[in-house]
Amino acid sequence: MASNAAAPFWRSAGMTYITYSNICANLVRNCLKEPYKTEALTREKVHFSVSKWTEGKPEKPTIRSDTPED
Amino acid sequence: MFRRATGLLARRLMSSSGSRARPYSTDLPAAPTEDSTFVEAWKKVIPNIEPPKTPLSFMKPRPATPSSIPSKLTVNFVLPYASELSTKEVDMVIIPATTGQMGVLPGHVATIAELKPGVLSVHEGNEVKKYFISSGFAFIHANSYADIVAIEAVPVDQIDPSLVQKGLAEFTQKLSSASTDLEKAEAQIGVGVHSALNSALTG
Numbered sequence: 576m577a578s579n580a581a582a583p584f585w586r587s588a589g590m591t592y593i594t595y596s597n598i599c600a601n602l603v604r605n606c607l608k609e610p611y612k613t614e615a616l617t618r619e620k621v622h623f624s625v626s627k628w629t630e631g632k633p634e635k636p637t638i639r640s641d642t643p644e645d
Numbered sequence: 646m647f648r649r650a651t652g653l654l655a656r657r658l659m660s661s662s663g664s665r666a667r668p669y670s671t672d673l674p675a676a677p678t679e680d681s682t683f684v685e686a687w688k689k690v691i692p693n694i695e696p697p698k699t700p701l702s703f704m705k706p707r708p709a710t711p712s713s714i715p716s717k718l719t720v721n722f723v724l725p726y727a728s729e730l731s732t733k734e735v736d737m738v739i740i741p742a743t744t745g746q747m748g749v750l751p752g753h754v755a756t757i758a759e760l761k762p763g764v765l766s767v768h769e770g771n772e773v774k775k776y777f778i779s780s781g782f783a784f785i786h787a788n789s790y791a792d793i794v795a796i797e798a799v800p801v802d803q804i805d806p807s808l809v810q811k812g813l814a815e816f817t818q819k820l821s822s823a824s825t826d827l828e829k830a831e832a833q834i835g836v837g838v839h840s841a842l843n844s845a846l847t848g
Binding site: 583584585587589590595596597598599600602604605606607608609611612615618 | 812834838839
């Protein structure tokens with residue numbers, strides 16, 4: 576049994592499976608016909624805020640959002 | 646008083662895992678809903694209180710592998726936002742595994758397959774439904790149940806051929822001009838996905 580199977584090209588370039596899978600999904604969504612394409616793009620929207628913590632205190636959060644700011 | 650029960654549990658687990666190798670999950674009978682050795686040991690020490698429910702008793706037991714091959718394959722095809730097919734009985738599915746198109750019939754050996762961008766076709770009687778899958782996994786169990794998970798799956802007629810051609814040209818061009826490993830990998834993914842979309846439209 577091969578313990579180190581040949582890594583797929585994206586793995587050897589430093590990409591994780593999730594990144595690869597999300598890129599594939601985005602490419603497919605961008606190739607759809609019109610009414611389906613707009614539905615699919617709404618599915619792609621993300622909204623999250625990330626903040627790094629140093630010495631027990633959160634720093635300023637970065638907000639990544641595809642929804643317009645209110 | 647309760648410390649003895651955990652000691653008994655630990656000793657029982659140690660002895661059973663050391664003495665024999667665990668059988669493959671395909672050879673096991675239907676999964677039990679509770680651990681009978683634990684329940685008996687509990688009753689011996691604490692006869693008045695009900696034994697605690699373990700996670701095993703909350704789960705639905707794994708269906709036993711039937712002794713004869715069932716006539717239909719039961720497919721669960723799920724996406725993150727919807728359940729496309731839920732315990733649908735079909736005759737065959739052809740999945741686009743990274744090792745090539747794989748046909749799954751009832752009685753297929755238990756397999757875990759990583760899927761590449763390609764066409765999944767579901768054959769039921771005379772009708773064939775085709776979906777283009779972006780990527781995912783397929784788990785085929787010994788009792789002829791198949792779980793297919795994908796991030797995006799669209800019926801092939803929802804794909805726009807002109808956008809596919811444009812994407813293919815764009816990524817082939819990016820591939821030749823890519824410098825870093827990461828850019829090369831992204832361009833290669835683009836070329837791979839668009840050529841798979843292309844062959845799905847023509848094939």
